[in-house]
Amino acid sequence: MGGSVSCCFSPAESPKIHRRQVELDECLITTTEDVSEDTGTYLQHISDRELPDELEANPSDHPRASTLFLNKSQTDVREKRKSNYMNHVSPGPLTKKYSSCSTIFLDDSTVSQPNLKSTIKCVSLAIYYHIKNRDSNRSLDIFDEKKHPLSREKVPDDYSVVDPEHKLIYRFIRTLFSSAQLTAECAIVTLVYLERLLTYAEIDICPCNWKRIVLGAVLLASKVWDDQAVWNVDYCQILKDITVEDMNEMERHFLELLQFNINVPASVYAKYYFDLRSLADDNNLNFPLEPLSNKRAKKLEAISRLCEDKYKDMSKYLMRRSVSADNLVGVRNSQAILS
Numbered sequence: 001m002g003g004s005v006s007c008c009f010s011p012a013e014s015p016k017i018h019r020r021q022v023e024l025d026e027c028l029i030t031t032t033e034d035v036s037e038d039t040g041t042y043l044q045h046i047s048d049r050e051l052p053d054e055l056e057a058n059p060s061d062h063p064r065a066s067t068l069f070l071n072k073s074q075t076d077v078r079e080k081r082k083s084n085y086m087n088h089v090s091p092g093p094l095t096k097k098y099s100s101c102s103t104i105f106l107d108d109s110t111v112s113q114p115n116l117k118s119t120i121k122c123v124s125l126a127i128y129y130h131i132k133n134r135d136s137n138r139s140l141d142i143f144d145e146k147k148h149p150l151s152r153e154k155v156p157d158d159y160s161v162v163d164p165e166h167k168l169i170y171r172f173i174r175t176l177f178s179s180a181q182l183t184a185e186c187a188i189v190t191l192v193y194l195e196r197l198l199t200y201a202e203i204d205i206c207p208c209n210w211k212r213i214v215l216g217a218v219l220l221a222s223k224v225w226d227d228q229a230v231w232n233v234d235y236c237q238i239l240k241d242i243t244v245e246d247m248n249e250m251e252r253h254f255l256e257l258l259q260f261n262i263n264v265p266a267s268v269y270a271k272y273y274f275d276l277r278s279l280a281d282d283n284n285l286n287f288p289l290e291p292l293s294n295k296r297a298k299k300l301e302a303i304s305r306l307c308e309d310k311y312k313d314m315s316k317y318l319m320r321r322s323v324s325a326d327n328l329v330g331v332r333n334s335q336a337i338l339s
Contacts, residue, residue, distance in 0.1 A: 060196035063267035067275045068195045069126035072133040077282045106296070107287040111273045114184035118287045120177060122276040123187045124170035125283060127194070127210065131163050134204040142253045143209035143216070150211055151241040160208035172211060176218050179238045180230045188272050189221040190214070192264050193254075201257040215239075216254040219247065224262050 059065040109115035137160070141147055146155050156162075177187065194217045198205060205213050215235075223229040232247045255262075280287065 058196065058199045059271070060192045060199065060264075060268065061261075063265065063271050067272060068198065069129055069191070070275045070279060072129040073126070073279055073282065075133055076129065104292040106292050107289050109184075109277075109287050111270050114188065114273060115287055116177070116184040116187075118280065118285065119184040119187050119276065120173055121170055121285055122280050123191050124173055125166055125279060125285065126191055126276065127169050127205065127214065128164070128166040130194075130198075130205045131207065131210055134206055136204055137206045137208075138203045139206060139209045140201065140203060140253075140257075142250055143203075143212040145208055145211055148212060148246060148250070149241070150215070150239050160206070163207055164210065169210070169214075173214060173218070176215070176235075176238060180218075180222060180234065182218070182222055182230075183225070185269075186218075186221050186225045188269060188276070189225050189264055190217045191276075192268060192272055193217040193220055193258065193262075196261070197254065197257055200259060200261075212250060215247075216250050219251050220254055220258075220262065224264075 059067045107115065109118060145159060149155055173187070176182070194205070194213060197203070197213065197217070203209075219232065219235070232251070233244050235247060236242060236244060277287075279285075
């Protein structure tokens with residue numbers, strides 16, 4: 001997080017290098033205790049600090065805690081299933097493709113390379129359930145769209161009571177990711193920061209603040225995840241009526257409310273990815289599937305062999321180290337006996 005990135009007032013475009021064009025329609029920092037004596041005082045990492053008791057089960061920090069959005073969605077999923085059962089509603093024709101003896105279907109989404117369009121849809125749906133099944137309307141002025149509008153258009157009088165549809169949330173996030181050329185991994189980190197904010201600040205995401213909270217999470221996630229981050233001034237070309245000063249202020253508040261904890265462990269990231277897939281499955285949001293071709297099967301086989309060779313080399317290396325350590329212990333025991 002460089003200061004030159006988070007507080008930018010230059011009208012020039014960002015130093016982001018040329019990337020391949022992202023087409024939406026196609027599509028741990030750890031610390032060790034082995035500190036040398038001459039390094040001075042040991043500075044504790046944010047991830048090593050003790051969290052308050054009420055934050056110990058925060059899903060954005062702990063891999064075993066259930067994600068908030070999945071819990072929020074289960075109420076609707078159970079009611080829908082119960083309604084279908086009571087009314088004897090037929091599930092209808094199967095739209096999802098299933099593998100068979102002759103054909104194997106695979107999607108192009110993995111935990112390390114998620115499908116961009118499907119991931120944004122799932123994140124939008126998670127935010128939708130957060131808003132729909134919120135406990136209350138706790139908010140902060142910095143995220144209130146009436147007090148800090150994102151455009152010059154008049155904010156409707158019912159802006160704080162009408163829940164946005166899933167499509168509206170998806171279009172807003174898709175516009176940000178398409179214009180800034182952000183990745184699917186960044187969308188998952190955005191959701192992690194969003195849920196961390198709701199827990200740490202003890203607020204709710206609701207109709208009056210969801211756009212600014214999502215924007216703040218995207219700003220932060222893009223800078224933490226991408227090596228060549230988008231400057232705040234670049235978002236002014238997407239949201240043409242918002243000022244850089246407003247975004248800088250919102251970003252500072254966002255960081256303070258997160259207690260500057262921007263660490264996302266790999267285990268937490270993986271948990272959010274698979275919970276988003278579960279959410280998609282519960283809501284019939286199918287990831288694009290393609291039959292396994294001979295070319296792709298050979299590629300997967302080559303990757304598998306490469307990983308297997310690496311593990312074999314690692315096992316041999318560890319075995320040699322173990323034998324060397326045993327020999328060293330034997331020599332020292334012999335010297336002790338002779339002395």
